[in-house]
Amino acid sequence: MTLQTPQNVTRRRGAEAAIVALAAGFTQSQAADVAHVHRATISRWLQAADFRRRVDEASAEGLREARRIITAAAADAARKLKEIATAPASTTVLPVHTRLRAVCALLDAAERGHEAGLVEQRLSAIEERLGLVKGVA
Numbered sequence: 001m002t003l004q005t006p007q008n009v010t011r012r013r014g015a016e017a018a019i020v021a022l023a024a025g026f027t028q029s030q031a032a033d034v035a036h037v038h039r040a041t042i043s044r045w046l047q048a049a050d051f052r053r054r055v056d057e058a059s060a061e062g063l064r065e066a067r068r069i070i071t072a073a074a075a076d077a078a079r080k081l082k083e084i085a086t087a088p089a090s091t092t093v094l095p096v097h098t099r100l101r102a103v104c105a106l107l108d109a110a111e112r113g114h115e116a117g118l119v120e121q122r123l124s125a126i127e128e129r130l131g132l133v134k135g136v137a
Contacts, residue, residue, distance in 0.1 A: 018042055023058035081106045
């Protein structure tokens with residue numbers, strides 16, 4: 001068991017700060033500055049599989065959170081785009097080209113969403129055939 005010395009606590013805090021910085025896309029030098037350690041320390045930490053795993057997990061969690069935020073905002077954005085696109089010309093001060101861009105944005109978003117759903121279905125089917133579904137392999 002590691003003793004809770006001030007030096008160990010500081011080192012652990014530095015490692016946690018470096019993990020967050022690296023997961024956010026900072027360079028090793030920038031992460032070193034954030035963690036108040038030398039760049040060589042970051043490089044040494046990155047050689048440890050556990051440290052790299054923690055950086056990868058933090059990065060993945062950040063992306064999941066970003067997707068949650070975007071998904072939550074998507075419905076509101078779609079409603080607003082629909083409102084802009086379908087508003088009668090006599091009731092809006094928006095120029096025609098702005099309304100046209102809103103319509104195009106809606107159509108593009110719908111197409112991308114449909115394509116992403118198809119890709120996800122195909123990938124799931126492939127994983128299932130290969131026995132890569134969690135709990136099967």
